[in-house]
Amino acid sequence: MSFGDPNNPYGQQPQQGANPYGQQPGGQPGYGYPQGQQAPQQGYGYPQQQQYGGAPMGPQTMPGTVSAARVMLWVIAGLQVIGVVLMLIAAASVSAAKNDAQLKDDVQFQQLADYSSGALYAIAAFAVAWLVFAIVLAVKFGKGANGLRVTTMVFAIVTAVLGIYPFVVVGLIHTVLAVLIAVFVGKDSGAQWFKRPRY
Template sequence: MSFGDQNNPYGQQPPQGQPGYGYPQQAPQGIPGQPGQPYAPFPQDQGGGYNGAPYGQPFAMPGLTKAARVLMYVIAGVHVVLAGLFATAIAAIDDAVEKEGSGGTVRTANGEEVDVDTVIDAGKGVIAFFVLLAAVFAIIGIILAARYGKGRNGVRVGSIVYSSFGIISGLITSVMYGLGLVTLVASILVIVFAAKRASSEWFQRPRY
């Protein structure tokens, strides 16, 4: 008797759910390498990189980090303007001395007489120091902001320290120029944005 004889009531039928003899067996689903079968991705192919991005896909800079970088450029730009204003003040002093002339003495609060030229030179020296300080501060800010794309955690820490000094600079220059208020507000925002977790993860992201 044969397995395929339908008229034989005692014929043995192949067990249900199992292929008969000569029938091609199917490979289990999800096993890579079997022809004709769909590939089941491994868990790491579903994501799991920075912010859930697939592995190998470039990371995108968070919005808060981008805002901090823009504000760093703003702070640096303000100090470039301040350096120009201080330099203009020195030039104005020189013009005034040239027109009005110099010489003579002035009496200080202690009753001492001091040469006018000495006072003028001292004042110009102080202003020149602020010119140099503002220029250096602007250069440091530009360098830090330019490193936001490839820099590591040191750039983030440096931005926080830089903005801390920016707050002091804003408080001082706000008395003389309104631009100091811009520096003050921008410096506070940079500290807040750079301290956020998203910014920390960006600068500590793995490099491939």
């Protein structure tokens, strides 16, 4: 009995003993696999940690270092709130002292008071903007892409520099936190988190 061309998928296939490539359960031939071995089965739906283009999909949960950087952004925002309150109190105190009867005739103090209160209000406004920026970055850590990572690193570097000068004494904590944020976000785990594919 002849079975025709063995490579013809539409022709009649030989029995199990006559098929050199083996046969899958259910009568489907296992093309290209030696007898006794089964072709790998693929499931339906999204694969878990499937490789795409040779690169891993990335972490599905936020790495610990990235989460720590996010917490540090919230700490910086909290410190900014405290700084804003102190700056506003200092500016109000300088303005009140400017109206003091004993100091009203002192021209040098009046000039210094005008400059000091204006500078303190400007610093307070800058601190408010910086704290809003820190909050926005912290909120977007869960869904942000690589652009957010780069922005966070720039924010951290500028914060570290401002912590060194001009706010040396009060900025030391900011400097330490900012350096840690830049390091944690800049690490490989941070890059994998912010560059992960989103579906």
